[in-house]
Amino acid sequence: MSAQIKPINMPKWGMEMAEGDINSWHVEIGAQVNAGDDLVDVETSKIVNTVTATNSGILRAIVGQPGDTLAVGALLGVLADANTSDADIQAFIASHTAAAAPAESSTPAEKSSTPAEKSSPPAAAQATTAAPAPAKADTKPNAPDAMSKLAAGADDSGVAASPVARRLAAEYGVNLNNISATGRHGRVSKRDLDAAVSAAGGQLIGAHTASSSHAPRYPDDSTVKATPVARRLARDLGINLHQCRVSGDRGRVCKADVEAAAALHNKLQAKPSSTATEVAVEEAFELQAMSGMRKTIAARLQASKQTAPHFRVQIDAELDALLAVRKQLNDANTNAKISVNDFIVKACASALTRVPAINVQFDGEQVKYFRDADISVAVAIDEGLITPIVKQANSKGLIAISNEVRDLATRAKLNRLKPNEFQGGSFCISNLGMFGIKQFDAIINPPQGAILAVGAGEQRPVVKNGQLAVATVVSLTLSSDHRIIDGAVAAQFMSVLKGYLEQPATMLG
Amino acid sequence: MQQFDLIVVGGGPGGYVAAIRAAQLGFKTALVEKQHLGGVCLNWGCIPTKALLRGADVAHTLKEAAHFGFAFDNLSFDINKLVAHSRNVANKLSQGIAYLMKKNGIAVIDGSARVAAKGELEVTLNGKASRYKADHIILATGARARNLPNIAIDGKRVWGAREAMTPTALPERLLVIGAGAIGVEFASLYSDLGSSVTLVEAVERITPAEDAEISALAAKAFSKRGITVLTNTLVDALDSSGEDTIALLKGPDGEQRLSVDQVILAVGISGNIEQLGLESLAVATERGFIKTDGFGKTNLVGLYAIGDVAGPPWLAHKASHEAVICVEKIAGVDGVKPLNKDRVPGCTYCRPQIASVGLTEAQAKSAGHEVRIGRFNLNANGKSLAINEAEGLVKTVFDSQTGELLGAHMIGPEVTEQIQGFGIAQQLEATEHELMHTVFAHPTVSESMHESVLDSLGLAIHQ
Numbered sequence: 020m021s022a023q024i025k026p027i028n029m030p031k032w033g034m035e036m037a038e039g040d041i042n043s044w045h046v047e048i049g050a051q052v053n054a055g056d057d058l059v060d061v062e063t064s065k066i067v068n069t070v071t072a073t074n075s076g077i078l079r080a081i082v083g084q085p086g087d088t089l090a091v092g093a094l095l096g097v098l099a100d101a102n103t104s105d106a107d108i109q110a111f112i113a114s115h116t117a118a119a120a121p122a123e124s125s126t127p128a129e130k131s132s133t134p135a136e137k138s139s140p141p142a143a144a145q146a147t148t149a150a151p152a153p154a155k156a157d158t159k160p161n162a163p164d165a166m167s168k169l170a171a172g173a174d175d176s177g178v179a180a181s182p183v184a185r186r187l188a189a190e191y192g193v194n195l196n197n198i199s200a201t202g203r204h205g206r207v208s209k210r211d212l213d214a215a216v217s218a219a220g221g222q223l224i225g226a227h228t229a230s231s232s233h234a235p236r237y238p239d240d241s242t243v244k245a246t247p248v249a250r251r252l253a254r255d256l257g258i259n260l261h262q263c264r265v266s267g268d269r270g271r272v273c274k275a276d277v278e279a280a281a282a283l284h285n286k287l288q289a290k291p292s293s294t295a296t297e298v299a300v301e302e303a304f305e306l307q308a309m310s311g312m313r314k315t316i317a318a319r320l321q322a323s324k325q326t327a328p329h330f331r332v333q334i335d336a337e338l339d340a341l342l343a344v345r346k347q348l349n350d351a352n353t354n355a356k357i358s359v360n361d362f363i364v365k366a367c368a369s370a371l372t373r374v375p376a377i378n379v380q381f382d383g384e385q386v387k388y389f390r391d392a393d394i395s396v397a398v399a400i401d402e403g404l405i406t407p408i409v410k411q412a413n414s415k416g417l418i419a420i421s422n423e424v425r426d427l428a429t430r431a432k433l434n435r436l437k438p439n440e441f442q443g444g445s446f447c448i449s450n451l452g453m454f455g456i457k458q459f460d461a462i463i464n465p466p467q468g469a470i471l472a473v474g475a476g477e478q479r480p481v482v483k484n485g486q487l488a489v490a491t492v493v494s495l496t497l498s499s500d501h502r503i504i505d506g507a508v509a510a511q512f513m514s515v516l517k518g519y520l521e522q523p524a525t526m527l528g
Numbered sequence: 529m530q531q532f533d534l535i536v537v538g539g540g541p542g543g544y545v546a547a548i549r550a551a552q553l554g555f556k557t558a559l560v561e562k563q564h565l566g567g568v569c570l571n572w573g574c575i576p577t578k579a580l581l582r583g584a585d586v587a588h589t590l591k592e593a594a595h596f597g598f599a600f601d602n603l604s605f606d607i608n609k610l611v612a613h614s615r616n617v618a619n620k621l622s623q624g625i626a627y628l629m630k631k632n633g634i635a636v637i638d639g640s641a642r643v644a645a646k647g648e649l650e651v652t653l654n655g656k657a658s659r660y661k662a663d664h665i666i667l668a669t670g671a672r673a674r675n676l677p678n679i680a681i682d683g684k685r686v687w688g689a690r691e692a693m694t695p696t697a698l699p700e701r702l703l704v705i706g707a708g709a710i711g712v713e714f715a716s717l718y719s720d721l722g723s724s725v726t727l728v729e730a731v732e733r734i735t736p737a738e739d740a741e742i743s744a745l746a747a748k749a750f751s752k753r754g755i756t757v758l759t760n761t762l763v764d765a766l767d768s769s770g771e772d773t774i775a776l777l778k779g780p781d782g783e784q785r786l787s788v789d790q791v792i793l794a795v796g797i798s799g800n801i802e803q804l805g806l807e808s809l810a811v812a813t814e815r816g817f818i819k820t821d822g823f824g825k826t827n828l829v830g831l832y833a834i835g836d837v838a839g840p841p842w843l844a845h846k847a848s849h850e851a852v853i854c855v856e857k858i859a860g861v862d863g864v865k866p867l868n869k870d871r872v873p874g875c876t877y878c879r880p881q882i883a884s885v886g887l888t889e890a891q892a893k894s895a896g897h898e899v900r901i902g903r904f905n906l907n908a909n910g911k912s913l914a915i916n917e918a919e920g921l922v923k924t925v926f927d928s929q930t931g932e933l934l935g936a937h938m939i940g941p942e943v944t945e946q947i948q949g950f951g952i953a954q955q956l957e958a959t960e961h962e963l964m965h966t967v968f969a970h971p972t973v974s975e976s977m978h979e980s981v982l983d984s985l986g987l988a989i990h991q
Contacts, residue, residue, distance in 0.1 A: 355829060428663070
């Protein structure tokens, strides 16, 4: 009876996602989840995002443990009803594990069946836990000695480590200074910690089975004829309409049919999940956990500064001609409200076409030279910032770019961008001109190769032909990754960009 | 200059709903209102007239008390108390909107707004102007009563809707010009309260937007009540210089002079598009209303219009629905569809009430449908007889090939509360089959809906 067993798989967010790190689970084994509930936070090289349930059921097993790196499609956990036997759950996990190649090179010894011994007080629901608790690994005779060596050392609070690794280290009593880091962004990962503890003969806390993809049990039911109520009910109960008998009018699945199918599969019971509450302590500050977005910004920009040797080139461009064209365009078109920044997007797109060596992504080994200029535009939002992309800006007109940027910025502020609208991009623009900032440097948005920082367009004294004059001037600063972009190329790009901005008609070509 | 993500101009049922939906979606939202939150609907329209019409119902019930065995002397009526009830209800609801704005974190800006530039509003209050910026500006400025070339509302002898709902004395003889929803409601109200009412309509039938059979029944019921109904009739001139106001009426039987104490002008509405700065920004308008696409977007970047100012049907619930569609489209909510105007119900609160949704028989035929018509008269409905209001009809229009419910048209007691049944059926694309197999409770007026559907196939039980 595997029909009612539903896998939770590693999702694929974006074209380039191949694997993800398990951060933390939102639900415990034994808890009832409904379709749409948050299940588990997964971190990719780009974002931390939450996997939500597509079905309802009871979380019977957690396969992907915090700290694990698993391939797209890999089995993360198992949803089923209360009546499904543990043996069936085990068989289900085994069938998926057997078929899958491990996503990481962890040794078989590290693997065992599921559940977490460390999970908080055993609830009644855990009676349904999928597998027996793993046998505890025997501690080697010399373990206390080796483990105490791991514990020694100076304050390790400054060591870069994943949250999971830091928590586990505290439980093991291990000093992070003693662990060699191989995790993402140079952090100590759970794997590093497990390896060190195993090597020292320590006993591992919790272990896991990595496994991989699997196919849905029933085909898509969107074409099955059903009444609106039946379709909604089936979705909510996690019933596929193919599972239902058809007794409604004109061959439609009706509400009673879905209820019958649900009763058959005992889908209707629910169990509230309990959460531990912490005692708040009055402090002189407000303590806030980092949001997923904040963590992503922190990790990516730190990695960028640490790995990409930034160098900067700066140039000033006069905007008076551009401002005149902007006024003409805006006055002549009711559907146009083109900003100076929109011109800069367009000018960058043109300049990137002329100097393609800037229009790149670099993963540390290979350089991708993009045919189109997909320009990320940094947008400040309440939680931090996000960089929606104007795709193929080189083949779009100013009005189209302007209206697209406004739509992207609107939806960015509402957190309504789709992943493919902010993941990727071949170049980035950050503009702080609206705050009156004259000039600033930006950090490259990896894996891109360069970022342009745009200051305020302002009237400044300039010297022309030996005469003092007034012009509207903007200061532009390009930060480039010297591993792949050299100074002369960056300078050439900036000079071309300046040309487009000062003679906007040349962008029409 | 203060900046918002989205600013709504106008606090009526279009504007305040747009602001709330925007705030729910996370927009930093402001709402500009020059007078009353709640707009015409709450303050000078739908709600206060329904409060007055309740008084008309009471008057009617008292008149037929003898039929049920009651007799009494010294019945008196103070119209000021009825008006006070109506104003209290309006004020209460307007305060409710202020609370909703606060609860949703919406900034309410008092004053009159003008679109000063793309993405920019100028709001003037007591001669002082302030400017605001927003990427998205929604105009929901509503509409107002229209004048005729030769007859204008003056607030004295000629009332518009606003004056007509705040009378200080009951006019003895009343002329209502225009027999659309607003005209017939006032004719019905004042007739029940005791005025002698003449209702004049330029075209060949009253409630011209309704199905012709419904119009005919309404005219018959009105005549029976003592309302003089004159169709195909124009008011050629109005002389209010003397003690009486003299109307020169030109109808199919020639000219006649009518002496009245009061005139109500209800000949349609025009959009509030003036003083909004639309002309200088070349915002497209059509016949006095702002032109929009199916999602409220105008031809000017970042400018949207919803509700009455964006054209017919001029109904509060249409405005509210357009508000949600417009805001959700801006926010990129999945699956937003333009409003299907054939599924907007219309309700008229005269006695008997009129309610309809979808196409009339004539509209359905001219749209090329082969139709099947169901009819059921309320004089065969037990509940209608029991409450002594057995005047009425439920008419259903089905596409004879697909069984789709194209339209439903009702006249009778509380039909405004029943039309929703047909509205839901339409939205779910129900056919006559589902409606036939739905159990309607007995005894109810709405059983007639069922019978009408059955009649479309010649299967009605009680007629």
